[in-house]
Amino acid sequence: MDKSGASPTRWLPVAVIMFGVGWGANQFASLLGLYTERLHLGGGAAQAMFGVYALGLVPGLALGGPASDRFGRRRVALPSACASAPVTLVLMAGSAVPELLYAGRLLAGVVTGAVLAAGTAWVKELAPGPGVRATALAVSAGFGAGPLAAALVAQWAPYPLVTAYLPHLAIMAVTVPAAMRVPDVRPVRRARGGGGLRLGGLRRPAFRGAIAPVAIWTFAAPTSAFALLPTIVPVQHAPIVHSGLITALTLGSGMAAQPVARRLEARHPRLVARAGLAAVTAGMLAAALTVVLREPALNAAAAVPLGLGYGFVLTYSLGETARIAAPDELAGLTAVAYAVIYAGMFTPLLLTVLAEVVPMALLLTVLSGLAALCLLRTTRQAVFRS
Template identity: 75%
Template sequence: MAETRWFPIASIMFGVGWGANQFASLLGLYTERLHLGGGAAQAMFGVYALGLVPGLVLGGPASDRYGRRRVALPFACLSALVTLVLMAGVAAPGLLYAGRLLAGVVTGAVLAAGTAWVKELTPVSGTWMTALAVSAGFGAGPLVSALVAQWAPDPLVTAYLPHLLIMLVTVPPAFRVPETRVRPDGGAVSPEGATGASRLSGVRHPAFRRTIAPVAIWTFAAPVSAFALLPTLVPVRHLPIVYAGVITALTLASGMAAQPVARRLEARHPRLVARAGLGAITGGLLLAALTVAGDLPVLNAVTAVVLGTGYGFVLTYGLGEVARIAAPSELAALTAAAYALVYAGMFSPLFLTVVARAVPLTAALIVMALLAAACLAYVSYGTRTAVTECSARR
């Protein structure tokens, strides 16, 4: 049983990931039914990141200081309440902004605390388990919500019902998982944890600045363009909601499939994982530009696979590097800092929508590809320097 103690925590992270991304495949439907324009739907999608940052920044250090249970479990319960807010948004669209903002706060807190919790329960594979669980939730949520919305009555309400059921099933078992941040005398957390997280020395680590941050920013910046932007710009005539859900699921399923490969490659050298991921993202953004320029919906599926693969590689790389450089007293806090960079990319669909008013979207996507290629070149050099410095310190 000890070997599977991590499973209930990974399950709530799956559920929270489902709740965070179930909105993605409904963007077109919201635009149509609620007459949203001017990037309003993309703004609703991106405002999630505004809530995510404080959720991560506060949830990670709080988890290091007060324990994993006290942060992860209450916020996992709040995930269902946030979904109820989104369900009410069909009658009061302002609630959609509030719901997406709260979804970010909840997700940030659970990801920061839950990732560290699972890592401590199963040190060897904990980082990979959490990345897999979250990716599965991110992919399954929009696919199922799209299928429900395409054929069920009141789609902007019924599409959210599966998430409520998932949280009802996954949260209770998590309350039986033991706390891992404890003092030898059984107290809540070690005294070092109360101060170590606040200093967050890992952010000043050369590897974080030079090889984690430039990679992490692309983790979602690229793939959300595939599923939150392209299906609305290059739509299909039949079953457009299902199409959006399938593209989202395909993107994130490709990321899940890439993670085991990334782990094997990581055993040879983490730099190879970063290079492969940024290379795939660069190529995927160029494919996205071609998809828009040629108005080719079928090419969006290929783009989704390539960008999803890049997402899986860079996510595995980033979380693995954080686990290697973080002190035990700041594991959740440093994970939170990395996730904050990861989810800043959620604004890319809104950014591209706004930029497209001034320049062709194809050109904007090509510029993004060039920036990703520049990060690839920088990280290829930065990893070598950081590794040399770390070796010298040891």
């Protein structure tokens, strides 16, 4: 117990529901190839279903974050987490009515956005020291475990597009009741005099110039590894498991990068950004080589650096956002940061569409060059400000 009599681990149930919501958000990823085959999808339809999730994040983040700043974390995070299981039921119904997959993915984005924005701030207030770190690790663990479990079930269980989602329903049934006992520690703030919710951090050069250009790579990198490459360079045996393993390897690498990122962050936050962008640059080149050689074994060679880049960039983006945010705008500015982060989830769809006229390997090489330019810019900023 701390001096106030509260448990020092009272934040843990909140981090666990964020793990569960992350699981539900990404369990769809390893099933893209199976949906394409079973439902006869084409023209990037599966990637569109994957990417529409990011559209749902916009209202989830934009409303959930500022609302929790005003009304409290519990009142936003818990109802949103409760909605995660019904959204999974919609995805299960999508095996019979494919149009429901778009609705399910959109709703998954709304739920995840609200939980991430409110939950990140809630955990940080419950545990000011390890809060941001616990949040990033919990979400990353859910993102990686969800698609791996879904792939293992779908590869061998009957009715795979239904049974693959059952583990998530079980997780949410256990985790949500435990989180309901966690209190808010920040007093609810009522609106004053009709004034709107302000996000002063958006006007700061530190966000627009130093966080946003780095944060956009957070999901542009890993989704290129697990939502794009396995559909372009598939394997002949157990392809669903292969897709799940690549997803888990990518996001597992991101988790492994985060402790290293924290040590670099103690020296200077820009070191974290530079390490992440360097990994993304190398990973995109490896992805281009994988496409040229059409060798599935090389998927892992691209997945590891792209996953490492994800871990470094996520740690930097959330850490810097929390550092520059005023107390009353913490969840709101975190929501904006997550919106930039998740915009990268449209990368597989964008590349799939552009690949109709430009070779995929060239597109991935261009992305590598863009990441290198961001790295150069971040390095020059660090030099000029040192």
